[in-house]
Amino acid sequence: MANYTPKNILITGAAGFIASHVANRLIRSYPDYKIVVLDKLDYCSNLKNLNPSRSSPNFKFVKGDIGSADLVNYLLITESIDTIMHFAAQTHVDNSFGNSFEFTKNNIYGTHVLLEACKVTGQIRRFIHVSTDEVYGETDEDAVVGNHEASQLLPTNPYSATKAGGVDRLVDGPENAEFDSSNLAINTSQIGVQVPSSKTSVSSKKPALKFLIYGKTGWIGGLLGKLCEKQQIQYEYGKGRLEDRSQLLADIQTIKPTHVFNAAGVTGRPNVDWCESHKTETIRTNVSGTLNLADVCREHGLLMINFATGCIFEYDAKHPEGSGIGFKEEDTPNFIGSFYSKTKAMVEELLKEYDNVCTLRVRMPISSDLNNPRNFITKIARYNKVVNIPNSMTILDELLPISIEMAKRNLRGIWNFTNPGVVSHNEILEMYKKYINPEFKWVNFTLEEQAKVIVAPRSNNELDASKLKKEFPELMSIKESLIKYVFEPNKKH
């Protein structure tokens, strides 16, 4: 929660008196926040209240009822809502005597629908429920101490009774929810005077997540499963082939995941040169398959975390080697030297059209398992000759837990998924020598010499990891991470 800043806020009842002021103010003062307002435009609300915001790009109005679970779930998912400010309510006390059912429906059932949606989607970081001071009933005129948040609720009319009902449900909380809930009791007869909010954190409870992971036999897919077990997150591996839409549908229908991880794909054995001689197989899985899965997930309102590659760039005049100027998320790929990279760049471009996809650009992945033949360190330690070029790389031990957190935060779009900074082959092998084997020796060769022993050129680049660092300030630089996660735990000397 420490790093949480709202991005996409749902305001219910925003055409009403109080919420429209809040919505208009937020839209004006925070152009970076997307404000989605939901209101059924009942007798006590008026769309004109939102006139000041109508033309703002960060404003979206949806006419609808908070009592519709389908609508609320749909909105939370498609708009990537992370924060709810819940104002929608039937409020006219007099009406509540003759028409108490409407009050129960809106104020209790409606609130419960919202909370259930928080539980089901598992993506709401903060829920602010605007209530009323009337839940406390009458306070003696000569009372010395006013009501505090934990005071007994003694509503005296059907309206305040429904508000107390809604609040009760909120504070008890939907089980499994992981979000902060704040109750604001507002004295509507004296707008502007607010009882301070009480914060009830239920963040120690686990959210009801269920991950569907593709890539069971792969390195990253295998590690993800282990992480889920460690973090007690429910998960299952997909049985379907990515290129078979009906099998993917069957997986989603039987597993009913909250999120889908795609760590399936061909990267070639022993290396990407394999793709040069297996082009249709590469297309089938990496292109058709990935797009298929993204599309099926989109149809089901599911976020797909896609393990992609950053090997679609190479140093150029604007991003020269050693300059510290890395390629950013929005930069257009400029490396198509290998068939593998070429198709990956094409898929990335197409996936931009899918707003349910989070693309993670992994590079030269490294883990603490130095026996794994996929591990970049293992690879370069075994080659007869190695090139020596600084590159961005991904320390899986640090970054895979971050990918899970990204799913929980429902982050989308493209992310350079590497540790900040670069490290060269020789710098890694020096560390290898220091921590693992003091006898270790290696021979360097040039890219031209390397071209004679491999089929396709390899990409060398620096990715700008500042977007990831901003979201996860604790992210370590590549060299620090290498020492902490790989070399210290494997230290032999």
Ligand SMILES: O=c1ccn([C@@H]2O[C@H](COP(=O)(O)OP(=O)(O)O[C@H]3O[C@H](CO)[C@@H](O)[C@H](O)[C@H]3O)[C@@H](O)[C@H]2O)c(=O)[nH]1
């Ligand atoms: O004789 C050699 C062969 C390769 N290399 C270098 O070793 C590194 C790894 O190359 P290679 O083993 O051929 O790996 P790739 O097949 O290019 O695989 C990398 O890129 C793939 C696609 O992104 C990822 O799936 C892999 O995990 C990642 O190691 C690169 O810097 C190469 O330039 C040498 O120094 N000497």
